Amino acid sequence: MNEADVKNILGLQLPTDPRWADLAALRLEDILTDHAYCEQKAATSCISLIQKYSDRERLVTELSPIVTEEWGHFRLVLAELQKRKLTLGKQRKDVYVNKLLEFQKKGGSPEERFLDQLLTMALIEARSCERFKRLSEGLDDNYLRNFYRRFMESEAGHYTLFIDLAETYIDKTKVRNRWNEWLTYEAGIMKEMELRGDRIH
Numbered sequence: 001m002n003e004a005d006v007k008n009i010l011g012l013q014l015p016t017d018p019r020w021a022d023l024a025a026l027r028l029e030d031i032l033t034d035h036a037y038c039e040q041k042a043a044t045s046c047i048s049l050i051q052k053y054s055d056r057e058r059l060v061t062e063l064s065p066i067v068t069e070e071w072g073h074f075r076l077v078l079a080e081l082q083k084r085k086l087t088l089g090k091q092r093k094d095v096y097v098n099k100l101l102e103f104q105k106k107g108g109s110p111e112e113r114f115l116d117q118l119l120t121m122a123l124i125e126a127r128s129c130e131r132f133k134r135l136s137e138g139l140d141d142n143y144l145r146n147f148y149r150r151f152m153e154s155e156a157g158h159y160t161l162f163i164d165l166a167e168t169y170i171d172k173t174k175v176r177n178r179w180n181e182w183l184t185y186e187a188g189i190m191k192e193m194e195l196r197g198d199r200i201h
Contacts, residue, residue: 021138023197030198096201
């Protein structure tokens with residue numbers, strides 16, 4: 001995925017350094033472990049949104065199957081670890097996600113906080129999609145390339161869903177303006193973060 005594709009398809013302003021896939025290939029147990037926990041956290045985040053906004057029918061309806069899908073992804077990654085006789089390690093601190101959380105509006109209106117929660121999820125899914133595409137193109141293992149291509153296709157759909165949900169409940173201009181702010185902020189995070197092959201983000 002070149003820089004133009006990253007911007008046009010996902011909206012991300014800065015593509016992942018191509019060397020990241022090479023580093024990930026050297027730390028397969030670590031990258032699969034981190035991926036497993038990313039899928040687990042995605043499922044629990046959707047559950048939290050459903051619990052908090054249970055009065056928003058479309059959100060509940062749309063996110064309920066995502067919970068099942070993300071947990072299924074966790075099981076797929078866990079099975080891949082076991083097949084390769086690798087171990088699910090400990091969950092690590094996710095610096096990328098924690099930096100995104102710092103940008104969420106804490107003292108704004110309920111609408112602003114709701115919007116930031118959805119856009120945070122959209123951004124995580126977009127960056128995950130881009131990373132999975134890197135793995136689907138950059139790994140030497142043909143099976144794993146196909147494995148990650150399937151994940152990439154799934155995450156692309158999730159990314160757009162969270163933005164669509166935001167536009168269901170909030171003025172579209174507000175959503176797009178705030179999304180552009182998020183994209184600029186995320187590009188800054190990516191410039192500052194150390195390039196590591198043991199993390200999805």
